[in-house]
Amino acid sequence: MNEGAGSTGSPVLNMLVFAGFVAITLYVVYRVSHHNKSTSDYYAAGSAFSGAQNGIAITGDYLSAASFLGIAGAIAVHGYDGFLYSIGFLVAWLVALLLVAELVRNTGRFTMGDVLAYRMRQRPVRAAAATSTLVISFFYMLAQMAGAGGLVALLLDVPGRGGQALVICVVGLVMICYVLVGGMKGTTWVQIIKATMLVLCVVLMTVFLLGKFGFSMSALLEEAAANNSQGERVLEPGTQYGTTTSQLNFISLSLALVLGAAGLPHVLMRFYTVPDARQARRSVVWAVCTMAVFYLATLVIGYGASALVGSERILGSTGRENSAAPLLAFEIGGTVLLGIVSAVAFATILAVVAGLTLTASASFAHDVYATIFRRGDVEPEAEVRVARLTAVVVGVLAIIGGILANGQNVAFLVALAFAFAASANLSTLLYSLFWPRFNTVGTLWAMYGGLGSCLLLVLVSPVVSGAPTSLFPGLDFQLFPLTNPGLVSIPVSFLAGYLGTVLSGEPADPVKQAEMEVRSLTGLGR
């Protein structure tokens, strides 16, 4: 930070608050997970959570460090353009509420593959669902873990790469512990604790900030514009999205955000932790309410950081945009509040990665091992054993990936994961729930078409080459101008699903289709 080590607050205090969080959550995880033998316990916490609990856990799963530090920072530096993200993230939940949550709860048990393969040929569709789940979880996780490295540098004052690698290892190991010991039940409680801390923390900061400006949003905005190098422009859109390409980029990103959330595998899996569709609906309602409060609070915190800290000091610090919220915390609450905010940010990374690891391990054990390798002939204990083993492997991969990606500009991976989810998962979910003719070939075309076009477009986009901010700035094989592929890949996926279904001529299984339709709306057969 710009005033030297002193303004990081006290790394020891930051570390102590974080250690306190880890100790409490590990104790809770240990207490709630006495028996985790059956697949239903490990994957879905016995479907015994209430809608309210699950709603708060969804908030915990969904609000990554990128939402907290990233959005507050984007608003502090770019102003209004940062706010546009939060709107996309929130509105996206209406897709989940209206079209996905209850129907998915009624037709599946543990994974996204359960729903997609319900009336299709099991093995190819589950293989596709698992591929998409693993790719999305891995990209999302990599972004989180790489962010952890930067956060360590910022908050714990660990400048060396060796020291940061060590902290990433510790974060990864604690996360593996949560998943192995706690399964879905333990992980859900970690999410609930984390979400409560996060929301309380931002609400308190918001109330304090508004109080400081006499509860006048206008006064806060004026001060924010006065202390930002962009001046009045932070109150208007367009600081980031000025040119035609960047406008298209913004539209592409907005589409991916609003259609992606309901296709994220770790979000879908959360709907299985409640007993029925009604509770799944209540989960979304709770999630929408807590997240609306959270995003409104980040708006105030972002502009507040611009007003009290100033955009130049934020950009001049180690963590650049990401340090806006921590710097603001230090400004208004001193070392203690900074310690709490740092711990909350860490807890956020930890909890989100735990949720992703659980999802990836469930998809591998349930869809790949049990259905594809063993054709459904497997004891629950053996399946859970495989899931736990996968969780360890995924966790270790996340640690290695996090260390390698440390310092790289990988923030685009989160937006990319949303684009993947929108193009591969949402299209197939909607088709199989609402279009009776949709068949196995259509499912495969839509999933692989969406995933493939996404990957291909990113590969030839400015993200990878041809721009100063690319992964390989020295090379130039850029063909596609947008950094987010959603604008093209989402229509491609819907079109591929339609064409695959129509051209294959393979009739859908009418009995299975009737079964799925009736169950999805009535909740029969549960």
Next chain:
Amino acid sequence: MTQVVHHRITSRSRAPGGDFGGIIGETDRISTGIPAAQREPDYVAIRESPEFVALRRSFRWCVFPLAALFFLWYLTYVLLAAFAHGLMSHRLVGSVTVGLVLGLLQFASTIAITACYVLYARRRLDPQAEAIRDGVEAGR
């Protein structure tokens, strides 16, 4: 509840491996001696029943328009933010711009649509779904 829902066809057997994808799990395997196929409701008949057709109509009548509404409204907002900088930067009160107000309206509309759907689902959808479930369970 009509005859159709009470009626069940026992001849149709489940597809091999079918229950793995569905929800019928441990409870069916620890069965009471009755094969799962016999206790399985006849979903084709239920789907054709007037009760189910009515439920599906109520569901789609509510959900599709609401989804289209919020999607168009969000898209309008995104396009305005991308292209109509002049309008979005217009000051309404003090430093509060049209853009900020429209953004906050997105929050408000999200909450409003959520509330609408939840009320409708509780009043119209849940009782209909419950009646169909009860009918099927009574017919077993």
